[in-house]
Amino acid sequence: MEFTFSRFFKFIVALIIIIVTGWLLYQLSSIITVVIIAVLLAYILDPLTSSLESRGISRTLSTIIIFLLIGVVFLGLSGYFIPLLIDEINQIQRSIESGQSSQYFERLETFIQEKIPLISADDLDIHGRITKALAALTDSFFMVLGSVVSLVTTLVVIPFAVFFLLKDGPVMTKTLIGMVPNRYFEMALNILHKTDLQLGAYLRGQSIDAFIVGVLSITALWLLDVKYFIMIGIFAGFANLIPYVGPLVGGGAAVLVVLMNGGSGMDVMMVVGAFLLIQLIDNVIIQPLVVAKSVDMHPLVVIFAVIIGGQFFGILGMLLAVPVTGIVKVSVSELYKGIRRYNMI
Amino acid sequence: MDEDSYWTNIFKKKEKTEQDIYTVLSKIPIFRSLTNRELRAVERILHRRNYKPNETVFHENEPGMGMYIIASGKVYISAGVDNKVLAVLSNGDFFGEMALLLETPRTATAAAHEQTQLLGFFQPDLFSLLQTKPKTGNKILLHLAQMIAERLKHSTIENRHLKNKLTELETKKKPVKVR
Numbered sequence: 001m002e003f004t005f006s007r008f009f010k011f012i013v014a015l016i017i018i019i020v021t022g023w024l025l026y027q028l029s030s031i032i033t034v035v036i037i038a039v040l041l042a043y044i045l046d047p048l049t050s051s052l053e054s055r056g057i058s059r060t061l062s063t064i065i066i067f068l069l070i071g072v073v074f075l076g077l078s079g080y081f082i083p084l085l086i087d088e089i090n091q092i093q094r095s096i097e098s099g100q101s102s103q104y105f106e107r108l109e110t111f112i113q114e115k116i117p118l119i120s121a122d123d124l125d126i127h128g129r130i131t132k133a134l135a136a137l138t139d140s141f142f143m144v145l146g147s148v149v150s151l152v153t154t155l156v157v158i159p160f161a162v163f164f165l166l167k168d169g170p171v172m173t174k175t176l177i178g179m180v181p182n183r184y185f186e187m188a189l190n191i192l193h194k195t196d197l198q199l200g201a202y203l204r205g206q207s208i209d210a211f212i213v214g215v216l217s218i219t220a221l222w223l224l225d226v227k228y229f230i231m232i233g234i235f236a237g238f239a240n241l242i243p244y245v246g247p248l249v250g251g252g253a254a255v256l257v258v259l260m261n262g263g264s265g266m267d268v269m270m271v272v273g274a275f276l277l278i279q280l281i282d283n284v285i286i287q288p289l290v291v292a293k294s295v296d297m298h299p300l301v302v303i304f305a306v307i308i309g310g311q312f313f314g315i316l317g318m319l320l321a322v323p324v325t326g327i328v329k330v331s332v333s334e335l336y337k338g339i340r341r342y343n344m345i
Numbered sequence: 346m347d348e349d350s351y352w353t354n355i356f357k358k359k360e361k362t363e364q365d366i367y368t369v370l371s372k373i374p375i376f377r378s379l380t381n382r383e384l385r386a387v388e389r390i391l392h393r394r395n396y397k398p399n400e401t402v403f404h405e406n407e408p409g410m411g412m413y414i415i416a417s418g419k420v421y422i423s424a425g426v427d428n429k430v431l432a433v434l435s436n437g438d439f440f441g442e443m444a445l446l447l448e449t450p451r452t453a454t455a456a457a458h459e460q461t462q463l464l465g466f467f468q469p470d471l472f473s474l475l476q477t478k479p480k481t482g483n484k485i486l487l488h489l490a491q492m493i494a495e496r497l498k499h500s501t502i503e504n505r506h507l508k509n510k511l512t513e514l515e516t517k518k519k520p521v522k523v524r
Binding site: 170342 | 390392393394396400401407409410465467468469473476478
């Protein structure tokens with residue numbers, strides 16, 4: 001192969017395309033978040049649509065039924081939970097603003113200073129830090145949602161996208177596959193099928209797992225009479241999507257709330273015990289049953305994925321980082337295996 | 346004609362002209378006894394692929410995912426290092442159906458002889474059909490099983506026949522050795 005002008009030209013064009021694509025991806029990152037969420041939701045709901053379809057209902061009608069069901073459940077839950085949730089958020093805000101919680105932090109600070117004399121009071125300022133962190137947390141959460149034109153648009157676009165992905169998903173995949181050249185057609189079909197099988201199992205498993213852990217946490221915190229039990233429970237469920245760090249953060253949030261409300265050491269022990277028990281149930285019973293082992297990821301990979309996700313998309317990015325990494329891992333490994341099987345490398 | 350008996354057994358060749366796609370499908374053994382509505386559902390999930398003359402459909406030893414039905418044109422089935430032609434298939438014929446059940450390497454190479462249109466029916470399609478339209482999927486599965494059982498019966502008979510021949514030859518050979 002000799003160096004010619006046309007090869008150089010092709011190289012430059014390819015380079016420009018890569019740079020432009022990268023720039024576009026970066027600019028469209030908020031839309032990409034919406035697309036990722038929509039695809040994940042569609043993936044999770046797909047078996048429901050298929051099972052309705054198997055009862056002789058058309059795919060369109062199945063999708064509509066599922067949407068109606070979700071709508072009813074959502075409205076019912078929000079009728080009960082949203083006022084409670086808003087109440088909880090208001091309470092948290094009030095307790096931070098009124099300085100009610102600061103008393104406890106002062107106690108905690110003096111306790112730490114007694115034990116570790118090297119640390120000065122200025123270095124600690126736990127209350128200030130936590131208030132700042134909480135503010136940053138809510139900011140970043142709303143920034144992610146807010147940057148997608150607006151929250152309302154997101155709430156309209158996601159269900160809209162999920163609806164059509166569910167209804168026309170099989171046709172879309174068939175059309176995409178139809179564009180693959182004959183030589184690579186069967187290989188593409190094979191890789192897509194394998195990836196689909198693994199990903200479906202993985203994503204559904206993860207969401208069921210998060211749901212169960214959320215429900216267990218809410219129940220446990222409610223039994224222990226912890227304030228804001230719904231919010232912490234939901235948070236713990238979502239946090240459970242992030243391996244290793246998630247359960248710690250979820251439990252940590254609960255302990256923090258107990259401490260902020262002047263709970264005793266016994267209360268903290270009970271909450272910690274409850275979270276340990278939930279983790280035990282999760283690891284011994286739920287995970288082996290519902291979570292696909294095929295998408296095992298190395299702890300280091302998980303941690304870095306979470307950090308990178310947080311860097312680019314904030315809290316939402318941290319939550320989505322693990323499933324997205326799972327998708328990338330499965331796709332790449334299946335692509336590699338497929339290419340090997342078809343003797344292309 | 347110098348064609349492998351295995352392949353001629355499977356593909357009973359009939360002279361066919363351009364036919365309506367449903368007529369083609371309804372004559373395929375695994376789609377036999379499907380209602381018109383079910384056939385339409387099957388037709389919707391089939392992959393239509395167009396091949397130029399001499400273009401390869403699949404290579405021997407490549408992993409197979411499913412079967413192809415010839416809608417129009419001709420396909421050569423060949424195997425071995427010398428690419429010996431085992432069969433020439435034309436519209437209405439099908440090949441590669443074993444891969445629907447078992448993801449094993451293809452036992453032969455298939456290539457288009459002329460401008461050819463194939464209808465692909467693959468494992469994922471069969472699985473999704475079993476999930477979304479279990480009745481149709483089960484009919485196809487049953488016919489597939491019957492077809493394989495039929496072929497197994499043929500092989501068993503042929504196997505027995507060959508074994509008999511072998512023992513016959515061995516008994517004939519023994520006296521020669523004694524002398």
